[in-house]
Amino acid sequence: MCSATIGISPVMSSPVITRFAPSPTGFLHIGGARTALFNWAFARHTGGKMLLRIEDTDRERSTEAAISAILDGLKWLGLSWDGEAVSQFARADRHREVANDLLKRGRAYYCYCSPEELEAMRARAEAEKRPVRYDGTWRDRAAGDAPAGVKPVIRFKAPQEGETVINDHAQGRVVIPNKDLDDLIILRSDGNPTYNLSVVVDDHDMGVTHIIRGVDHLTNAARQTQIYLAMGWDVPDMTHVPLIHGPDGAKLSKRHGALGVEAYRAMGYLPAALRNYLARLGWSHGDDEIFSTAQLVEWFGLEAIGKSPARFDFAKLENLNGHYIRATPDEVVLKEFLAFLPHVAGGPEMLAALEGGRMAAFTRALPGLKERAKTLVELQTSAAFLFASRPLPLDDKAKGLLNDEGRAALRGVVPVLEGLAEWIAPAMEAAVKAHAEAAGLKLGKLAQPLRAALTGSATSPGIFDVLEVLGREEALARIKDHSA
RNA sequence: GCGCCCUUCGUCUAUCGGUUAGGACGACAGCCUUUCACGUUGUAAAGACGGGUUCGACUCCCGUAGGGCGCGCCA
Secondary structure (H helix, E strand, C coil), rough: CCCCCCCCCCCCCCCCCCEEECCCCCCCEEHHHHHHHHHHHHHHCCEEEEEEEEECCCCCCCCCCHHHHHHHHHHHHHCCCCCCCEHHHHHHHHHHHHHHHHHCCCCCCCCCCCCHHHHHHHHHHHHHCCCCCCCCCCCCHHHHHCCCCCCCEEEEEECCCCCCCCCCCECEEEEEEHCCCCCCCCECCCCCHHHHHHHHHHHCCCCCCCCEEEEHHHHHHHHHHHHHHHHHCCCCEEECCEECCCCCCCCHHHHHHHCEEEHHHHCCHHHHHHHHHHHHHCCCCCCCCCCCCEEEEEEEEHHEEEECCCCCCCCHHHHHHHHHHHHCCHHHHHHHHHHHHHCCCHHHHHHHHHHHHHHHHHHHHHHHHHHHCCHHHHHHHHHHHHCCCCCCCCHHHHHHHCCCCHHHHHHHHHHHHHCCCCCCHHHHHHHHHHHHHHHHHHHHHHHHHHHHHHHCCCCCHHHHHHHHHCHHCCCCCCHHCCCC
């Protein structure tokens, strides 16, 4: 159990409820994925629940496509949520109700400033190098002053003195002077609620006990805290996780390639590897680097989350991914690979070939293939020789290996292979090694030309495995194609 | 401009006042070897800077520098 140090006493603490609350204006980006992972891991660790809420109150930018991209991304990563995903927009009536409640309590007021006036106010402040904040024009005006025909917004009447404190698990005790927080709009002039109001109402109504999100929300946390207090509600336990930066230290952006998790899928990363990598970014458990998801759940705690931003390191992800590919049972890798193929160039074709009869050969080759692949893309590339049709095209290195000397070596080994009673790797290895020894050749002088003729490349799994996987007829034919 | 936050090897991090500052990725060198990969052995590599506090600071405090985030009728 994670013992909460602030607010709730351990004895009285209710089951943990976390939530992941993305706004559907694009795909699930990598930072969001990690936030979801942390929420998920914490909920699982405590035996609590993780809820999912789609923050779709911005009708202009929210799309159905983005919602399904986010859901798909979460599913692919293996992060399940409890219950149905909640649409924030659908709860607008409730948000309005709370806005009016705040009005009644004297903790909110109508503001008749137009967007243009506000823009002018901001411009003025900037020109005079003052902080840009709402100046409180309508904060204490009488209702009778309202201009006719203007639809007002509702603003929250924020405390002007003192300070707001956020007791944050990652950030520690953060103190924000109230004078730096202005009266934010909670209900737009069209009657629709804004983010900070909706979040507070939803988190409260959904019974969220722990909020885990990016530090970019830290200032919002202060404003939201004020709303909780104004409503007399318990403030949830907060954890603001540092952001993930690109390899150059700047904010992760399109420039760095992969933004959405589906891009990571297309690059051939395994969900388990990405989970492990992401967990290690900003969270640690001693010196542990490689751990299962079960261990993550067992170990995960808010207190071990760091405060400083981390850079995304593809080299490390790749290393981890290679580890996972090697360590994962063949049948699981196969399943992942088949699920991966539709998402990459050349994948659908390979999938068709597999389903068209090449599955057996691929399955036999998989143990040798996966030993060498750091990503599923590499697996796909290195498996290509299985699907090639004769005569095999050769890459430059393969051509170099099949010079006069190489071809002569192949001609010498053909009868040896043809004479084999059983077409199995150990038998071929013994026979070819004996042949090499008798001929006074180093094994490499035979193996490399064989590799070139059989795969069209200078690298492949062990050559005897390749021979076996290809089968007697196909293998001998490929050798003869390139030994003349 | 104002507010908040951050700063240990190139990167991710351990350290919770006393360590030869540890691990991992990456790099480099060697070994293994039919190629590649794996594996394995080893090497280089860090407390931003300046002041305090203390018998003793990477660790606590202050300042400086650099960086991040926030400041919408976006979320």
